[in-house]
Amino acid sequence: MKKFKNIFIPITYLIFIIISWVINFQPGIEIGTNFYDFIKTMIGILPFAFILIGLFEVWIKKETVEKYFGQSSGFKGYFWAIVLSSTTVGGAYVAFPVGYSLYNKGAKLSIVLTYIGSAALTRIPMTIFEASFIGIKFSILRLSLSIPLIILTSIIIGHRFENNKSLNKTIPSNK
Amino acid sequence: MIYLYAFTIIILLISFISDKNKTIKGLKVGFKKFKKILPSFLKMLILVSFMLYLLPDKVIANYLGKTNIIKGTLLGSLIGSITMMPGFIAFPLSGILLNKGVSFMVISSFTTTLMMVGILTFPVEKEYFGTKLALIRNTLSYLIAIIIALAVGLFYGEIVI
Numbered sequence: 213m214k215k216f217k218n219i220f221i222p223i224t225y226l227i228f229i230i231i232s233w234v235i236n237f238q239p240g241i242e243i244g245t246n247f248y249d250f251i252k253t254m255i256g257i258l259p260f261a262f263i264l265i266g267l268f269e270v271w272i273k274k275e276t277v278e279k280y281f282g283q284s285s286g287f288k289g290y291f292w293a294i295v296l297s298s299t300t301v302g303g304a305y306v307a308f309p310v311g312y313s314l315y316n317k318g319a320k321l322s323i324v325l326t327y328i329g330s331a332a333l334t335r336i337p338m339t340i341f342e343a344s345f346i347g348i349k350f351s352i353l354r355l356s357l358s359i360p361l362i363i364l365t366s367i368i369i370g371h372r373f374e375n376n377k378s379l380n381k382t383i384p385s386n387k
Numbered sequence: 388m389i390y391l392y393a394f395t396i397i398i399l400l401i402s403f404i405s406d407k408n409k410t411i412k413g414l415k416v417g418f419k420k421f422k423k424i425l426p427s428f429l430k431m432l433i434l435v436s437f438m439l440y441l442l443p444d445k446v447i448a449n450y451l452g453k454t455n456i457i458k459g460t461l462l463g464s465l466i467g468s469i470t471m472m473p474g475f476i477a478f479p480l481s482g483i484l485l486n487k488g489v490s491f492m493v494i495s496s497f498t499t500t501l502m503m504v505g506i507l508t509f510p511v512e513k514e515y516f517g518t519k520l521a522l523i524r525n526t527l528s529y530l531i532a533i534i535i536a537l538a539v540g541l542f543y544g545e546i547v548i
Binding site: 239243262268271304308345357372 | 390398420421430499
């Protein structure tokens with residue numbers, strides 16, 4: 213059923229776009245163009261991101277991840293998560309698979325969540341953009357407010373889910 | 388982006404020289420993971436393409452430029468949550484809005500939710516972390532964005548307690 217849905221939606225969508233082109237249905241053409249613009253960006257990023265994720269999976273030992281991002285990594289774990297996040301490319305859609313790989317290699321959930329949250333806000337190219345268009349004062353203010361809040365909420369969520377013991381049910385394994 | 392390509396190629400080369408078999412295995416792992424998540428990515432892109440049609444940046448600028456600060460902040464946070472756009476579009480747009488006289492507080496609620504709250508990326512997030520965790524994370528991210536917006540408003544003297 214899921215497989216059917218996975219194929220059905222994109223195919224219906226594709227037919228919709230093609231028909232829009234044929235009958236010159238303007239909204240459909242614009243929607244198709246939007247899709248094309250976005251997929252172009254993603255094709256430029258995703259294959260490379262997944263090559264790196266694959267290499268990470270085979271090369272990096274569980275112990276290493278545990279040491280830097282695991283239960284006993286303490287506050288340093290959060291620090292490294294933020295450093296790692298600032299170098300993440302793309303956006304949330306890259307941070308999710310990377311965070312998931314980290315989690316499966318033994319990183320603490322709250323540290324993984326900190327990584328994902330701050331990947332949304334601290335990516336270096338993005339921050340430069342922000343500072344140049346809105347102002348450096350604004351960027352500094354936003355970063356200094358958001359990072360503590362992200363760490364705090366990550367600890368709260370992480371605590372809740374890790375105490376739950378239903379974690380393995382909640383987070384699907386082997387993706 | 389050029390850094391990503393250079394970095395990937397260098398890492399790939401180092402990996403290949405160190406251990407050919409391991410590298411091939413790594414590429415296979417990466418490919419398998421990519422294949423598994425691809426349907427969710429497609430779903431996300433389909434949603435994005437509709438959303439960008441319904442709410443193009445001109446319309447967003449129009450909405451955010453016309454209301455008072457509280458309404459604008461709420462509206463900004465809602466639009467930021469349901470849309471998705473790369474930084475190189477979002478920040479120039481914010482710059483234009485600022486010049487039009489839109490407050491920092493509204494800009495902050497818009498850009499922060501845009502980056503942190505992902506209704507459109509939900510299909511992807513759910514695949515990896517489950518529905519429950521994704522819901523909680525997004526809700527808290529929304530709250531963070533509102534707190535930041537309020538603090539920005541106070542800092543710039545746009546709102547007074």
